[in-house]
Amino acid sequence: MRKKIASVLIITLLIPAIIIACMFLIKGKQYYVSSLLIVFSALAAFFISLEHKKLQTRDLVAISSVVALAVAGRALLFMLPQVKLTCSIVILAAMVFGPDVGFICGALSMLVSNMFFGQGVHTPFQMFGMGLVAFLCGLIFYKNKIGDNRFAVAIVGGILCFAVYGFIVDTGSAIFFSSSFNSASMLAVYASGFKFNIVHGVTTFFVLLFAVPGIKNTFERIAVKYGLFGEGSQ
Amino acid sequence: MNSGFKGYNPYVNMLFFISVIVYGMLIRHPVYLALSLLGAFVYYLRLKGKAGIKTFLCFILPMFLFVVLINSFSNHYGVTALFTLPSGNKFTFESLMTATATSLIVVIVMLWFFCYNEVVTADKFMHVFGKILPVGALVISMALRFIPMYRKQFSDTHNAQKCFGEPAGKDGYINRIRNFVRVSAATVSHALENAIQTADSMKARGYGLKGRTSYSRFRWTSRDTVIICLLILLNGAVIFGVTRDCAYCIYNPYVVINPSADFGTTFFIEDLNMTLNPFSPTGIISMTAYFFLCFMPVIIDVKEDIRWNRSRSKI
Numbered sequence: 001m002r003k004k005i006a007s008v009l010i011i012t013l014l015i016p017a018i019i020i021a022c023m024f025l026i027k028g029k030q031y032y033v034s035s036l037l038i039v040f041s042a043l044a045a046f047f048i049s050l051e052h053k054k055l056q057t058r059d060l061v062a063i064s065s066v067v068a069l070a071v072a073g074r075a076l077l078f079m080l081p082q083v084k085l086t087c088s089i090v091i092l093a094a095m096v097f098g099p100d101v102g103f104i105c106g107a108l109s110m111l112v113s114n115m116f117f118g119q120g121v122h123t124p125f126q127m128f129g130m131g132l133v134a135f136l137c138g139l140i141f142y143k144n145k146i147g148d149n150r151f152a153v154a155i156v157g158g159i160l161c162f163a164v165y166g167f168i169v170d171t172g173s174a175i176f177f178s179s180s181f182n183s184a185s186m187l188a189v190y191a192s193g194f195k196f197n198i199v200h201g202v203t204t205f206f207v208l209l210f211a212v213p214g215i216k217n218t219f220e221r222i223a224v225k226y227g228l229f230g231e232g233s234q
Numbered sequence: 235m236n237s238g239f240k241g242y243n244p245y246v247n248m249l250f251f252i253s254v255i256v257y258g259m260l261i262r263h264p265v266y267l268a269l270s271l272l273g274a275f276v277y278y279l280r281l282k283g284k285a286g287i288k289t290f291l292c293f294i295l296p297m298f299l300f301v302v303l304i305n306s307f308s309n310h311y312g313v314t315a316l317f318t319l320p321s322g323n324k325f326t327f328e329s330l331m332t333a334t335a336t337s338l339i340v341v342i343v344m345l346w347f348f349c350y351n352e353v354v355t356a357d358k359f360m361h362v363f364g365k366i367l368p369v370g371a372l373v374i375s376m377a378l379r380f381i382p383m384y385r386k387q388f389s390d391t392h393n394a395q396k397c398f399g400e401p402a403g404k405d406g407y408i409n410r411i412r413n414f415v416r417v418s419a420a421t422v423s424h425a426l427e428n429a430i431q432t433a434d435s436m437k438a439r440g441y442g443l444k445g446r447t448s449y450s451r452f453r454w455t456s457r458d459t460v461i462i463c464l465l466i467l468l469n470g471a472v473i474f475g476v477t478r479d480c481a482y483c484i485y486n487p488y489v490v491i492n493p494s495a496d497f498g499t500t501f502f503i504e505d506l507n508m509t510l511n512p513f514s515p516t517g518i519i520s521m522t523a524y525f526f527l528c529f530m531p532v533i534i535d536v537k538e539d540i541r542w543n544r545s546r547s548k549i
Contacts, residue, residue, distance in 0.1 A: 033259065047367055050367075051367060051368070051370070056433075057442060058433040060373055061429040061433040061436070062426060062433075063373050064372075064374070064429070065376075065377075065380055068378075068380030068425070069380075069425055071381050072381050072384045072388070108370070108374060108377065112374055115378070119351055120347045121344075121347065177301050177304070178308075185305050185309070188304045189304070210411060210415050214416070215415070215419045215422055218419050218423045219422070222426040222427065226430050
């Protein structure tokens with residue numbers, strides 16, 4: 001309970017504090033810096049909770065194996081830009097292992113895949129966006145009967161991937177590219193990213209459509225068999 | 235090849251890149267922008283050679299022009315109209331200046347990140363973050379090892395399926411996708427089972443027990459101490475200058491560079507409504523420090539090159 005109060009306080013005080021401090025202290029790039037700091041603090045909160053959570057060795061290795069699968073899914077199809085399996089694999093992991101594990105998997109898989117494809121100013125936004133997509137899918141489908149319906153999962157996953165991930169990453173670059181907070185230059189960046197987001201969302205939709213009964217069951221079987229993330233204890 | 239600036243301790247590399255990227259993002263003063271751009275560009279060319287010029291011409295220059303165009307045509311503030319757009323809005327000198335500054339920031343940060351990707355490799359990143367977030371660093375380093383393993387496993391499974399007589403390309407796309415899903419499911423299942431085995435093996439060897447240390451390839455030497463002291467000194471000088479308004483410049487509603495001062499001469503360009511105030515002594519110190527900060531890797535590399543050439547000619 002005390003932890004919950006602390007986290008609510010941090011959210012209600014820290015984020016406005018960041019915004020106000022940036023407004024007064026930094027001229028010109030205040031929007032970008034404040035959004036970057038907010039994304040950083042959200043990521044930091046999750047990673048610090050990962051350090052303090054008493055995870056078993058098996059859970060840690062399972063997380064890194066999901067991350068490796070997700071990155072391999074991006075590297076496998078590197079010749080087709082934006083056609084990546086990362087998002088769908090992370091969503092599957094979140095559906096089976098729970099939303100917070102999904103967030104960690106999503107954020108880490110973007111960090112690790114950018115180690116191959118090059119880090120940049122987009123990295124924190126990609127990490128946060130992918131983590132958030134996985135987290136939301138986990139919230140909806142974790143321990144839920146709808147999770148077995150391939151169409152429901154594919155539609156929700158595809159839309160979240162298009163709307164949430166695309167929106168977060170494009171907003172990051174739009175604020176970075178525009179000199180003032182003005183709708184015309186922001187819209188130009190959103191428009192140039194639209195095609196990629198559509199491709200990304202459609203890919204995720206189809207991959208989830210084919211993967212849901214088969215590959216999801218594989219994840220579930222392993223989780224139950226080895227008691228990952230407290231699965232076997234119930 | 236770990237020579238020059240690359241061969242220094244990861245903490246030194248990290249501190250350098252964090253400081254130049256943060257300053258690159260925040261400072262909009264033209265002199266600072268020019269120094270950072272030159273430093274990043276020269277170091278990038280040194281790291282990449284001819285391929286660097288190609289990236290610059292094919293990727294960075296178009297990006298620069300794109301950002302200048304979208305920003306200067308979509309903002310209409312400022313008092314100096316250069317010409318009127320077909321839409322009736324004015325194209326102003328101030329918005330062109332702001333757009334150029336923003337675009338330079340984008341290019342500078344990108345160039346520094348390109349250099350970062352060359353210098354701070356995954357093992358250096360892990361060395362720095364392993365101390366702060368040990369669990370996260372462990373997960374990342376295991377994932378880095380698993381990636382090539384799983385790709386090999388995927389192609390092995392795929393080849394085995396082919397030997398069993400998978401109808402390759404016979405029944406069109408649906409069948410091919412079905413096969414792909416089957417091979418992927420097998421890879422996923424193998425990957426996770428293998429992960430559990432790794433975890434059990436780690437536990438058997440005492441992972442997570444107290445008093446265990448970790449191996450690191452990087453050592454802290456005296457030259458790292460010298461460079462990190464220098465970095466902190468230069469950072470201090472730059473921050474001191476920036477807090478004393480040395481990087482002061484406004485682009486809206488008219489361009490003013492440097493704060494107004496009661497010494498020196500102030501230039502005023504009437505056609506562009508642009509004011510150029512004199513540089514203060516603190517500003518010159520801060521800019522010199524910024525120059526040495528941005529050119530530090532280049533200076534270190536060139537110094538080592540000269541020393542190498544000298545010692546080689548003696549032999």
